[in-house]
Amino acid sequence: MTSPADLPASELPASELTVFGADWCRDCIRTKKQLDELGVDYTYVDLVADPSAADIAKDISGRTNIPVVLYPDASHHVEPSNADVESKLRELALI
Numbered sequence: 610m611t612s613p614a615d616l617p618a619s620e621l622p623a624s625e626l627t628v629f630g631a632d633w634c635r636d637c638i639r640t641k642k643q644l645d646e647l648g649v650d651y652t653y654v655d656l657v658a659d660p661s662a663a664d665i666a667k668d669i670s671g672r673t674n675i676p677v678v679l680y681p682d683a684s685h686h687v688e689p690s691n692a693d694v695e696s697k698l699r700e701l702a703l704i
Contacts, residue, residue, distance in 0.1 A: 626651040626703070629666035630676040633657075636688050637676040643691050647704050 628644070628651055630637030644651050654662045656675065666677040670687045678686045678694065680701060686693055698704045 626681060627654060627679040628652070628676050629654045629656060629662060629669075629679070631656045634675050639691070640676045640678060640689065640694060643694055647695070647698065649698060649703055 626644070626649060628637070628640060630641070630653065632638070632655065641651075641653065654666075656663045656666065663673070666675065667673055669679055669685050670677045672687050674687050676688065678689055678697075680686075680697060681703075682701060684697070686697065689697075695704070
């Protein structure tokens with residue numbers, strides 16, 4: 610079961626999957642839905658509720674596109690396809 614939480618970026622757990630996004634973003638909605646359906650725990654950082662987190666997402670990805678999915682191994686995807694996310698989750702043995 611997922612437990613996405615709206616946390617300030619400064620409180621992100623270092624060893625968890627984190628999604629930076631916004632509720633108006635279709636790709637963010639799709640990625641969150643995929644993670645929910647796969648039963649993967651993640652922390653959701655709402656960039657509308659915490660605008661300062663956008664700088665952190667940009668520092669991670671080098672881009673302003675969302676979602677930014679930060680994996681426990683410190684790798685990331687920007688605007689990933691469902692196949693990209695699933696492949697990475699399998700590589701990390703999260704599914």
